[in-house]
Amino acid sequence: MKIRPLEKGDLPYIYQQENSRKVMALWFQEAYTSFDELQILYERHILDQTERRFVVENDEQFIGVVELVDIDPLHRHTEIQIIINSDYQGHGYAQLAMKSGIDYAFKVLNMHKVYLYVDVDNSAAIHIYKKVGFIEEGILRQHFFAEGRYHDSLMMGILANEFTSKN
Template sequence: MNIRPLEKRDLPHIYRQKNSRSVMALWFEEPYNSFDELTLLYDRHVLDQTERRFVIEKDGEFAGVVELMEINTIHRHAEIQIIIDSKFQGHGLAQAGMRAGIEYGFNVLNLHKIYLYVDVDNAAAVHIYKKIGFEEEGCLKHHFFAEGKYHDSYMMGLFADDFRQPTSTEPKVD
C-alpha cells in the first residue's frame, strides 16, 4: 500500500465514489456531484492549507482516499476521513491508510489531535478506529442526515502522544 497526494487525474475515481449514495452516506454527505462541479471544487481547494487529500494505492491501482480536513494550525487539530473502494475492502487498507494519514498529521503537520465522526451503527469502522487508538469522546444525537434519516455519531479522538508509531513493516507516506 502507498499513499500519495490527490491529483486531477484521480477525479474520475472520486467522481465514482461521490456518486454512490451508500459511500456518501458513510461520510454523511450528499451524493451526486457533476464531474464539472467536482473539477471546480478540486481547482478551488488544491491550494487550501486547511486540507490534505491522499490517494491510497494498492499495486499502483486507485484503492481509496484518506483526507485530513479542517486543519487548524492554532489549536493543532484536524478531522480525518477515509473511503476504501469496495473492490479493496477487507484487505486491511482502511487501517493502513488511516495510519499513514495519521502519521502525516502528527509527524509532518505537527498536529496534537486528530478526530473523526463515525455512525454509531458502523461497527466495523468503530472497531478499526479503536484498534488504531481512537477513543470515543462523545455521542452526537441525530447529528447527521443521510439515506433519509438522522444518524447518531460518535466523535472519536486520538492524541499524538497516544498514537502507536508504525513498525518498519507498515507503509510510509511518500
C-alpha cells in the first residue's frame, strides 16, 4: 500500500465517493457533487498550498483518499481526513494510510500537530485513530449536521514527538 498525489485521472473514483451519502456523512458533508463541479474544484485546488490530497492504492488499485487540509504554516498544524472504499475496509489500509499521511505532515511539511474530527459514535474509526497514536482532546457538542441530525464530534490530535516515539 502507498499514497501518491491525487491526479485528474482519479476524479471518477472521487466522484463515486463524494456522491455516496453513507461515505460523506462520515465526513459530515453533503453527498452532492456533479462531475463538472468536481473537475472545476480540482483545477481550483491543484495549487492550493493549504491542502494535500493523496490517493491510497495497492498494486495500482484505487483504495481511497487521505487528505491534509487547512495546513497552517504559522501554527504548524493540519487536519487529516480519510476515506477508504467500502470494498477495502477491514484490511488495515486505513491505519497504514493514516500513518503515511501523518508521516508526510511531520517529515515533509514540518507540522507540529495533526488533528481530526470523528463522530463520537464511529467506534471503528476511533479505534484505528487511537492505534495510530491520536489522543482524545475533547467533544464538540452537536457540531456537525449529517443525515438529518446533529452529531457530537470527537476532536483527536497527535503531536510530532508522539508520532515519532510511537513509530
